[in-house]
Amino acid sequence: MDYSALDDASLLEMIANTYGKLNVEPILNGALGTLYDRYGRLVFSVAFNLVGDIETSEEITQDVFVRTCEGAHGYRAQLARVSTWLVSIARHRAIDELRRRGVRSEQAIVDWVDGERQEQRDGLPVAEGPEREVETTLQQQTIQQMLASLPADQRQVLRLAYFKGMSHSQIAATLGEPLGTVKSRIRLAMQRLRDALQDCGMIEISLD
Amino acid sequence: MDGETGLMSEEHVFDLLPGYALGILDQEELSLVKEHLQRCDVCRSEYVAYAETAEQLAIITTQPVPAPDLRSKVLQKAQQAEGYHQSRSLLPVSEKMSFRQVLRNLFRQPVGLVVGVLTLLVILILGINNILLRQQVNELHAQIPTGYMQIVHLEGSNLAPETSGYVMVFRDQNNGSLAVTHAPLLSEDQQYQIWLIRDGVRTSGGVFSVNEDGYGNLMVSAEQPLDSFDAFGITIEPWGGSPQPTGEKVLGGEL
Numbered sequence: 467m468d469y470s471a472l473d474d475a476s477l478l479e480m481i482a483n484t485y486g487k488l489n490v491e492p493i494l495n496g497a498l499g500t501l502y503d504r505y506g507r508l509v510f511s512v513a514f515n516l517v518g519d520i521e522t523s524e525e526i527t528q529d530v531f532v533r534t535c536e537g538a539h540g541y542r543a544q545l546a547r548v549s550t551w552l553v554s555i556a557r558h559r560a561i562d563e564l565r566r567r568g569v570r571s572e573q574a575i576v577d578w579v580d581g582e583r584q585e586q587r588d589g590l591p592v593a594e595g596p597e598r599e600v601e602t603t604l605q606q607q608t609i610q611q612m613l614a615s616l617p618a619d620q621r622q623v624l625r626l627a628y629f630k631g632m633s634h635s636q637i638a639a640t641l642g643e644p645l646g647t648v649k650s651r652i653r654l655a656m657q658r659l660r661d662a663l664q665d666c667g668m669i670e671i672s673l674d
Numbered sequence: 675m676d677g678e679t680g681l682m683s684e685e686h687v688f689d690l691l692p693g694y695a696l697g698i699l700d701q702e703e704l705s706l707v708k709e710h711l712q713r714c715d716v717c718r719s720e721y722v723a724y725a726e727t728a729e730q731l732a733i734i735t736t737q738p739v740p741a742p743d744l745r746s747k748v749l750q751k752a753q754q755a756e757g758y759h760q761s762r763s764l765l766p767v768s769e770k771m772s773f774r775q776v777l778r779n780l781f782r783q784p785v786g787l788v789v790g791v792l793t794l795l796v797i798l799i800l801g802i803n804n805i806l807l808r809q810q811v812n813e814l815h816a817q818i819p820t821g822y823m824q825i826v827h828l829e830g831s832n833l834a835p836e837t838s839g840y841v842m843v844f845r846d847q848n849n850g851s852l853a854v855t856h857a858p859l860l861s862e863d864q865q866y867q868i869w870l871i872r873d874g875v876r877t878s879g880g881v882f883s884v885n886e887d888g889y890g891n892l893m894v895s896a897e898q899p900l901d902s903f904d905a906f907g908i909t910i911e912p913w914g915g916s917p918q919p920t921g922e923k924v925l926g927g928e929l
Contacts, residue, residue, distance in 0.1 A: 468893075485752070492844065495749050499842075502745050510740040512732050524744055528751040535752050546722045553729040557697035578734045606734050613734075627696045628731060634693060635700065649689065656692035660727045669726040 467493075469500040474548035475541075477501050482538035494535075502531060505549055509556045516560035516631050526563060530556045561631035577625055578613060605668065612662045620655035623648055686710070686717050695724035742840050742853075746825055826906060828927040834858050837888070839908075839925055841868075843900045850900045852892040854925060857884045860910060867911040869919055870896050870903045879906070881915040904929060 469477065480497040484490040506527065513526035533555055541551065613621060626632045626640065634652065638645040663669045687710045693699045694707045711718050824845075830837035839854030852868055860866070860883065868879040877896060884890035894900065905928040910921040 470893075491753065494752070495844075498752055499745060499749055502748050506745060506748065507737060507740060508732060510744065511735060511737040514738055515732075515735045520738075520741075524740065524747065527740065527744060528748050531748045532752050532755045535755070545718065546725060547729075550722070550725045550729045553732055554695070554697070554725050557728065561697045578731065579736055602733070605730075609730055609734050613731075627693075627698045628728075631698060633698050633700050649693070652696070652698075653689055653692045656695065656724055656727055659731075660723050663727055663730055664723065668730060669723060 467496060469496040470503070472497075472500070474501065474504070475543040478534075478538045478541050478543075478548060481535050482541070485535040485538060498531060498535065501534070501548070505552050506531075508549065509552050512553055512556040513560045515629060516557070517563055522563060523560075526556065526559050529559055533559070557631075564631045577629070578610065608666060608668065609663075612659055615662075616655055616658060620651045620658075623651045624655045627652055686714065686720075688717065688720060691717065691721045691724050695721060695728045742827075743825065745842075824901060824929065826927045826929055828854065828906060828908065828925040830856075830925055831923050833922050834924045837925055841894060841900070841906050841927070843929065845901055846899045847901075848896050848899055850894045852879075852882070852894050854884065854890050854908070855888060857888045857890060857924065859884065859886065859888065863913045864910055865913050865915065866890065866908050866924065867915045867919070868892065868894055869907045869909065870894075870900065871905040871907060872898075872903045876907070876919060877903075878915055878917075881911065901929065 472480070477497045477500055480493060481501070484494040484497070509530050510523055510527045513523040513530075514520070517523055517526065530552060534552065541548070546554075616624070623637055623641070626637045632640065634649050635645055637643075637652075638648045641648070660669070687707050690699060690703050690707050693703065699707060707721075711721060824843045826841040826843055828839040828841065834857060836856045837854060837858070838856065839852065842851040844850060854866070857866065865881040865883050867881045869876040870879045871877075879894040879896055879900075880892050882890045882892040896903075905926065907919070907923050908925040909919045909923055911919070
């Protein structure tokens with residue numbers, strides 16, 4: 467069976483129907499493996515950008531896909547894309563890990579790439595392969611421009627939230643700013659990005 | 675507090691949604707948002723837009739390539755998680771202890787001695803039966819090939835030492851997945867061809883090209899299961915492939 471021909475929602479449905487059942491491992495492996503082929507690197511990257519080490523990022527990636535299996539029954543395609551769901555699970559799991567450790571990761575990554583800085587980090591090769599197509603590059607440039615257009619203070623708090631996984635109160639303590647100010651800046655930054663992405667058609671406009 | 679929570683629910687949790695999408699809420703806020711999203715379509719829709727925004731931000735981060743064996747680790751962990759659930763004991767420890775106590779008490783009572791002996795006899799018979807069943811299971815296991823999937827790593831020859839790749843082989847399956855990286859770029863009239871080798875006989879498994887980064891993949895197909903072959907080799911051949919290898923080996927690996 468050619469699992470790669472199936473869309474994400476169909477793969478998840480297949481996972482939901484086979485996970486935990488006997489004698490259907492080939493189907494589960496086929497569906498889960500295909501989902502990993504599509505998003506494994508994205509999930510790994512989300513984790514790596516937060517925790518900063520390969521071993522933990524691999525563990526998180528494994529956990530994310532196990533959680534995906536466990537939660538496949540509850541997935542509703544009309545609510546969110548599978549990739550959005552996976553990224554969300556990965557971020558929450560990675561931030562849980564940071565909080566469990568009780569110390570902040572000291573990884574070098576503290577900002578988004580600017581398109582030119584595709585360099586080696588910690589011995590890992592960075593993006594390459596078929597993903598680096600023209601459409602993706604244009605998409606990346608658009609998002610980079612949106613980020614660049616944010617006021618410096620909004621970008622600063624967003625960076626701490628995104629790469630360090632800091633809570634509102636942690637950011638407020640780090641920057642010596644009032645909690646309300648930090649919450650407001652993060653909200654405004656995300657609103658501006660969301661609106662700009664919707665204007666460009668890069669994310670869906672809610673009809674509700 | 676319930677009153678406040680109820681008020682927040684009626685007024686929605688818009689202000690917390692960006693933080694929820696970024697995963698940075700503290701526990702109290704997190705519980706509030708999760709609970710609210712269960713029953714509020716408006717906030718759920720807003721949240722999805724923020725979650726998609728967070729996803730877009732992931733696209734412009736450094737994206738390291740995970741190790742090739744992470745895929746098999748993911749699949750293995752999913753299987754282990756299932757195994758855990760299936761093998762979990764159904765009885766809590768305290769109940770097991772009380773069962774032992776029941777047995778002990780049985781032997782202490784004169785009236786229960788006969789019942790106790792009979793019980794031991796039944797346990798003995800069940801134990802022997804269990805050993806026989808276990809032997810049967812082991813025999814059946816021995817007949818089943820281990821491992822549903824196998825990753826065959828391909829190493830670059832002297833011709834292309836930087837090149838590496840792997841073939842994902844499934845048990846008794848005639849198809850598998852091939853991926854190579856850092857392969858030399860070929861001229862327009864050439865392609866890579868994978869050879870499936872058994873007892874020295876080479877059968878073509880398909881041809882493929884690589885992109886400008888040297889990355890290429892292929893669904894390898896054969897008339898026999900891929901795990902019945904001894905080794906895989908990749909050569910450079912004229913466009914469309916050759917009936918038998920004509921170029922030097924670029925990559926190879928044994929099952």
